[in-house]
Amino acid sequence: MKINTFFAVPAVLLAAQFSWAQGPVNSKEKLNPVIENFVNEINRSSQLEDMAHELLDGIGPRLVGTPEMLAANNWTADKLRSWGVEANLQQFGTWKGWQRGITHVDMVYPRVKSLSATQLAWSPATKRAIEAEVVVLPKAASKAEFDQWLPSVKGKIVLMAQYQKIGRSDEQIKEFATPELYEKLRAQKEQDSKDFRDYVKNIGYDNNTLPEALEKAGAAGIAISNWTGIMGANRIFGAKTSKIPMIDIDVEDYGMLFRMAEKGSKPKIKVEAQSTVLPDAKTFNTVGIIKGKEKPNEYVVLSAHLDSWDGAQGATDNGTGVLTMLETMRILKKYYPNNKRTIVVGLWGSEEQGLNGSRGFVADNPEIMKGVQAVFNQDNGTGRVVNISGQGFVHAYDYIGRWLNGVPKNVRDQIKTDFPGMPGGGGSDHASFVAAGVPGFSLSSLNWGYFGYTWHTTKDTYDKIVFDEVKNNVILTASLAYMASEDPEFTNREKREMPLDDKGQVTKWPEVKQPRRDSRDFK
Template sequence: MRTSTVFGLLFAAFASVTTAASAQPGRGPSPVAKNMQALPVDPAPSYVRKDAPTDPIILKLWEEGMQRSHAGSLAQALLDSVGPRLTGSPNMNRAQDWLLATYKQFGVSARKEQYGTWNSWKRGAAFAQLTAPRVKALEINMLSWSGNTAGKWTEGDVVIVKPYQSPEEFAAWLPSVKGKILLASAPRLTCRPASQMAEFAMPSTQASLDSMQRDLSATYQGVTQRVPTFYRDVKAAGAVAVFESNYSQYPGVNKIFGSPRNAALPTFDVGCEDYGMLFRLAQNKQGPKVRVMAESEALGDKPVFNVIAEIKGATKPDEYVALSAHFDSWEGHSGATDNATGSITMMEALRILHAVYPKPSRTILVGHWSGEEQGLNGSGSFTADHPEVIKGLQFAFNQDNGTGRVVSTGPGLHPENGPRLAQYMGQMPSQLTQYIRLSGPSGIGSGSDDASFRCWGAPAVGLGALNWDYSNSTWHTNRDAFDKIIVDDLKHNATLTAMFVYLASEDAEKSSRVLVDPIPGGRPGQVITVPSCAKPQRDATQYRR
């Protein structure tokens, strides 16, 4: 059998696996305390059913979501074939076209809505090689919006950026950068994970390394931002490229960002080990030289869009249940857990609903937001532009923190909605709800798109996922790829979301708008009683990342 055939069969099995426990909805298996975080051992809340659901629509949603899931195949197509989705980039446009085409296959209406413009940038190939004092290919990742080398290999001596403290110091150092590749961040003294250091290092060794690392990091923290025109100035002075390294606590894992500020010259993130090597070579005056090649294209300001999919309400079309997940990503890899998982969860939930319950009472819409990574700009623009949605919103359900199954939710700003969510969960199969713990009210927030609804005082709910060490291993990293997705959990979350949306759509009563008082989350000493919204950035002129 050909290797490709074997792989295809393996993927099919991986993407569509259904456990015995998911075959019939009912009282789920009692968790076994093997993993204290994944499997709760406290008594099940009262909303966890002890018998099978009785609502025939809930049963059909379960069957459609768990037995005929598209979640794995949708994720594979998006992540492997389409790839990362940088705001304003041609690949984001391609991904949004994929959304529209896929919704059309589902029989669901979807559209693009422009909310502004952004710096459009096209990624090409990038390479870097140490040429002296020895030859070695370097592990690099070109940062988003990086400049290019005009299609040529360019070589330069590697030097460490002077940790200047004033514009005058910077100006005095600037002439020395001509023909140089600049190291602009502190290296890690060890690229071993913290778990190994804790297990094996002598306490004195750990203390010494920690102290030296703190001093080194403080010296170079923000060195490229102490002069706002750093990148333009070093480019004008003849620098070849800028290297930095943003280690993320695991070997081989770095966080990859970028900014339109980088457009002046080629800018790279370098793997932890290679960056440390370059820094030591330069520090010890051992003559490091590197040659680089970077292909990219700055395309100027281009329109940016959200994608909105919708099933019109049959009896209450002016009331809404919203599914929310940002679709844009950084480009270190393909943006799997941030936030293709949230996007696929909402997309698959709408597919399930359309297949089972195509005529809901309230209008159901999905917002696939752009510009979240630059400050919630897509969702913030949508809520500002659609006061009718805010006015008629029953609930918004947002997901944006990784691949794990949903284990927490809460009423957000509206305490009276907590019992309502518990009532919804009481109608669902225990296989979905036994892992979920309902929290109390919370503040407006700022880290994801539910904040764009909450800031208007609208009821928005975050669906919190099991951690999977998201912050260190996949969030914004060069390892955020399809293989990090847990397809069973994705199926679980899409089915759960479909049930939440169905029950919210058919609820005879409107959700509460009574705010928690005071609203949690202000600055120390600040009392917030009325939510307010920041103005979204609809172009990149004021973007300061």
């Protein structure tokens, strides 16, 4: 059967249509005894908080190529082994080695103030503290005008990001402003963003080439402010320089420096950004396996990426996904000793640079890919799972429905489903499997402000985790893994008929992409 339209089905309705799973769908449901053990264990003896402390407070952020990432690989493998799960590190490539040191930035003229700033990932270090005047980009209308100005940056620190006139969140402005003022400020913010984009385009550069040009012209450093729009939260990505430090300054301090420089006060800042360039580092996935007792060559895969950016602790991206999958493996090993299919947990490396770990696993394990029953991936914050898509597989409705029927009602009722859905082309690791035609499903969470507040920001810390929500997701994942393992049928992989795009062309199933196995392949 070919399907070329979407349809959405609440999970509770799906559950009512399948009878082989245990437990009626009502408030007094009798759970399958194995799943009931899962629920009791997670509610009474959860190890989530202790593991979160060890991973997030102890090891911290897990940037690919850093010693902390390797420490996290070893910690997760050791944790799995402590529960009797076979675990190992599987190398998929190498990355440039680097380790963060301290960042300290002070304004020293026209007055003294310590600034809130962070060096970007892989930023070159300052051999000694740099003290330099801060300047802003010129009001140039063309590349020729800008290039004429460029030599003046020698020995100075350049503010390269857009100036934010108002450092308040949209939510707060909307709460307190009159409707007329809100619309005025919103329109002005949109116009300012457009003007800055047009400015960068008109001077002939982009976010990658502009830092290179400033560095080549002799700038002492570059400062940006990648503000999220929420007070206190900036996003931290990678530096675009090879010799001079590149730092991010919180919106409040950045705005102060910008106004001073623009008004002619010639502010000076002192920057100490310590970091260490290390030899190229091997990059690994942590893989744990509980061998199947009846169908060892068929697999249920639990998936989450272990790496993170390093502006904070990587708590909700993706510490919570890792904790979910580890705790799921712990209780599966404890309460499901006779698993029919092999259960695999993959904690992937270098997801943040393009799903490299999971793509490497798909490419390197073709025999496993043939036998995958399902992949369950979690990677969007601390919230309870509220959506599961069929990812474009025609018959996903059938087997996802059977499996959801075994999930406790209070967990199941939170979830909306859409079938057949569209195949994920990226965004998280389930897409690596979907592209290869393997049923990979994203367990999509309620965002709890994820994209605005914690995603890749300086605020992605332990205290943002809501552990009751993570417990909910462990119960869901363990139940789905159990049901998928027990299912008498192997999942059907027939793909949907793809719809037309805006131009009337048939959209294509995502192509299989090879992982970047070396940092030099990354642009």
